[in-house]
Amino acid sequence: MPTMKGINSRCAFYLGFLVGTCTLYFLRQVWLVGLAPTLSDGLGSNAKVLLNQRAEHRDWRVEGSALINLKHPHNIGEDSQVADELYQKVRILCWVMTGPSNLQKKAQHVKATWSRHCNVVLFMSSEEDRDFPTVGLDTGEGRDKLYWKTIRAFHYVFKNHGEEADWFLKADDDTFVVVDNLRWLLSNYTPEDPIYFGKRFKPYAKQGYMSGGAGYVLSKEALKRFVEGFRTKVCTHTTSVEDLALGQCMEKMGVLAGDSRDTMQRETFHPFVPESHLTGKFSKSFWYWNYCYYPIVEASGPQCCSDLAISFHYVDAQLMYLLEYYTYHLRPYGYRYRYQPPLSLVLGMVHQAEGVEEPGNGAAGKGQGLADDKAVEQVQTDLENRPETQPEKNPAVNRTVAEKEVQQ
Amino acid sequence: MYESCCHTGLNMLAEGSSFFKGLLLGSIFCLVVSLLGNFTPSWQSSPGIHLHHHIKAPSKEDLQGLPETQKLELSLRVRVYCAIMVQPKDLAYYLTAKDTWSKHCDRAEFYTSESSKAIEAVNLQEQDEWARIRKALTHAYNNAGDLRWFFVARATTFAIIENLKYLVLDKDPRQPFYIGRTAKSGELEYVEFTSGIILSYEALRRLTEVFDDTEKCPERGRALWKLSEEKQLAECLKYRGVFAENGEDTQGKGLFNSKSVNSLIADSLDQDPADVVENCCSDMAITFSGMTPNQMQVMMFGIYRLHPYGHTFHDSLVFLPPVGSEND
Numbered sequence: 001m002p003t004m005k006g007i008n009s010r011c012a013f014y015l016g017f018l019v020g021t022c023t024l025y026f027l028r029q030v031w032l033v034g035l036a037p038t039l040s041d042g043l044g045s046n047a048k049v050l051l052n053q054r055a056e057h058r059d060w061r062v063e064g065s066a067l068i069n070l071k072h073p074h075n076i077g078e079d080s081q082v083a084d085e086l087y088q089k090v091r092i093l094c095w096v097m098t099g100p101s102n103l104q105k106k107a108q109h110v111k112a113t114w115s116r117h118c119n120v121v122l123f124m125s126s127e128e129d130r131d132f133p134t135v136g137l138d139t140g141e142g143r144d145k146l147y148w149k150t151i152r153a154f155h156y157v158f159k160n161h162g163e164e165a166d167w168f169l170k171a172d173d174d175t176f177v178v179v180d181n182l183r184w185l186l187s188n189y190t191p192e193d194p195i196y197f198g199k200r201f202k203p204y205a206k207q208g209y210m211s212g213g214a215g216y217v218l219s220k221e222a223l224k225r226f227v228e229g230f231r232t233k234v235c236t237h238t239t240s241v242e243d244l245a246l247g248q249c250m251e252k253m254g255v256l257a258g259d260s261r262d263t264m265q266r267e268t269f270h271p272f273v274p275e276s277h278l279t280g281k282f283s284k285s286f287w288y289w290n291y292c293y294y295p296i297v298e299a300s301g302p303q304c305c306s307d308l309a310i311s312f313h314y315v316d317a318q319l320m321y322l323l324e325y326y327t328y329h330l331r332p333y334g335y336r337y338r339y340q341p342p343l344s345l346v347l348g349m350v351h352q353a354e355g356v357e358e359p360g361n362g363a364a365g366k367g368q369g370l371a372d373d374k375a376v377e378q379v380q381t382d383l384e385n386r387p388e389t390q391p392e393k394n395p396a397v398n399r400t401v402a403e404k405e406v407q408q
Numbered sequence: 409m410y411e412s413c414c415h416t417g418l419n420m421l422a423e424g425s426s427f428f429k430g431l432l433l434g435s436i437f438c439l440v441v442s443l444l445g446n447f448t449p450s451w452q453s454s455p456g457i458h459l460h461h462h463i464k465a466p467s468k469e470d471l472q473g474l475p476e477t478q479k480l481e482l483s484l485r486v487r488v489y490c491a492i493m494v495q496p497k498d499l500a501y502y503l504t505a506k507d508t509w510s511k512h513c514d515r516a517e518f519y520t521s522e523s524s525k526a527i528e529a530v531n532l533q534e535q536d537e538w539a540r541i542r543k544a545l546t547h548a549y550n551n552a553g554d555l556r557w558f559f560v561a562r563a564t565t566f567a568i569i570e571n572l573k574y575l576v577l578d579k580d581p582r583q584p585f586y587i588g589r590t591a592k593s594g595e596l597e598y599v600e601f602t603s604g605i606i607l608s609y610e611a612l613r614r615l616t617e618v619f620d621d622t623e624k625c626p627e628r629g630r631a632l633w634k635l636s637e638e639k640q641l642a643e644c645l646k647y648r649g650v651f652a653e654n655g656e657d658t659q660g661k662g663l664f665n666s667k668s669v670n671s672l673i674a675d676s677l678d679q680d681p682a683d684v685v686e687n688c689c690s691d692m693a694i695t696f697s698g699m700t701p702n703q704m705q706v707m708m709f710g711i712y713r714l715h716p717y718g719h720t721f722h723d724s725l726v727f728l729p730p731v732g733s734e735n736d
């Protein structure tokens with residue numbers, strides 16, 4: 001019957017239309033997804049940036065519980081020649097004091113930010129964790145275990161990684177460190193100097209000691225003496241107050257408490273967050289006033305902190321990323337920083353950073369590179385033959401006095 | 409029997425062909441619709457419009473084409489007049505702006521709603537925000553001197569003027585530019601006030617002219633419903649052919665932020681913990697808003713002082729620290 005036929009064919013038509021639309025819709029979706037990689041390439045620089053970021057995560061080599069940095073993180077468009085050279089010449093091993101309950105809360109953010117600028121990183125916990133990774137120190141957790149963890153951590157580092165670095169930094173999982181600035185400070189010394197640096201406190205020890213939370217860094221010689229001190233029982237676990245105990249051991253072993261301030265006497269290691277140092281008004285009865293070894297230049301305001309600040313403490317997750325953003329990313333285009341200190345010649349680094357010329361050194365100049373190897377060799381020979389210049393850097397510390405104390 | 413089967417077969421075939429016709433037509437229909445969907449209806453926008461809708465900072469390649477002498481000349485020639493809106497209740501912000509980022513403007517002028525002993529500013533004697541902006545911009549235009557770029561923002565915003573200058577470096581202020589963080593309200597595209605507004609000299613000139621037209625650009629806002637001041641501004645500028653443009657870096661990231669850097673970092677941490685800093689904000693960001701005065705001081709330190717030793721940029725402009733200042 002014709003009408004039935006007509007209705008049927010119309011229905012068939014509509015059905016076909018529907019099926020056709022749906023099929024092609026799904027086909028298109030699949031086609032788009034399949035083309036996604038090629039499409040993202042077409043986005044150009046955006047994709048390249050993303051690829052670079054992913055690649056950065058593959059720039060660690062995991063060796064046991066240590067993260068060996070293969071590539072110093074770089075920013076697009078920057079000239080990091082001087083930073084890269086310092087990276088080669090001032091090798092820093094960073095070990096971060098953490099615990100099982102803080103791995104995701106705190107240590108993870110250290111891992112994602114500043115620790116990428118160390119040559120080697122180790123996360124020290126009471127328990128081993130293969131995935132993070134962390135070293136297991138076989139202690140308990142808690143404030144009373146802090147010095148035990150420190151002793152074991154330094155022994156572990158000395159035994160397993162002693163040859164992989166020149167300087168050994170201890171930090172907490174809520175410390176933020178600008179490792180490039182630490183390298184600048186340490187470039188004025190050699191790893192054979194028995195010396196250590198940090199935020200210097202004055203009570204309880206003759207030469208003072210370094211605040212644990214603000215982080216402190218030992219030269220290779222200082223680390224050797226620390227380990228030797230425990231072997232000979234000159235140093236023992238005296239108290240759980242980790243930073244003080246370590247400072248007292250250092251003093252007994254003849255290791256100098258160095259002056260970490262910049263050339264304008266501004267502090268570089270900070271025991272609090274930037275906001276406290278820059279804007280906080282510490283009350284006169286606050287313990288801090290009595291603890292600082294050097295006069296507090298300004299309790300709040302810009303002279304509190306060096307432009308080449310090295311550390312801050314009590315830094316939570318958000319502040320970690322914010323400080324990483326401020327230090328390595330956000331910048332005023334074309335701006336000439338006020339503070340342009342020269343680079344030491346101790347390492348034989350002939351060229352200067354940021355256009356500052358060293359008077360009397362004809363080879364200085366931006367971007368000169370180490371093309372003139374002979375000049376570099378000459379400088380190095382001169383440095384080896386010169387009388388010791390190290391004590392000049394630390395007028396506040398009398399080396400002979402410390403040595404006398406060791407002999408007593 | 410055989411005939412009826414055949415008959416049914418033929419029927420089905422007829423239906424089948426209808427089915428396939430439908431299938432074919434449906435597929436074509438779907439394709440056409442999706443293609444049309446991807447099409448931006450560019451013919452819809454009015455003719456004779458500026459070619460740019462997103463303003464990007466010049467890329468390194470752009471600038472390398474410029475001769476050295478021209479780069480130096482540009483560093484000195486791009487000069488900004490900052491019109492900063494304050495209110496007595498925001499005294500702390502006034503003090504912070506005065507102590508921090510406003511020092512990097514070639515000229516910083518504060519405009520207040522009412523007089524206050526603690527605030528050194530042009531007293532507009534006006535409570536209505538749109539009327540204040542009108543007066544402030546008129547004052548700025550009349551006192552511009554030889555400054556050709558204007559940045560207007562509240563004191564609760566923090567601006568990095570060097571990056572602002574870099575953004576407009578290769579733009580001619582004799583052309584109308586109205587730049588910031590854009591948003592859309594119906595058909596109107598406007599620049600959000602919270603994150604600051606850039607106007608070129610030509611844009612401001614046209615604006616002051618249209619201020620006289622009480623029909624198109626009334627001083628008190630339209631009678632029936634009041635538009636926010638940022639939308640009023642966009643409407644008035646639109647009449648003179650000046651359109652809002654979104655300021656972006658060479659990777660397309662927005663340079664003007666209506667939130668604080670702290671909350672942007674927090675958002676990024678929530679969304680993608682693997683790449684917090686990369687996904688947060690541009691390296692060349694120009695503004696942030698909603699920060700406390702203390703957070704602004706930290707930002708000042710973080711931008712102008714704190715930096716990692718040994719990393720340099722061979723930028724094409726040179727900006728020196730301001731005289732008589734310590735925190736930068």
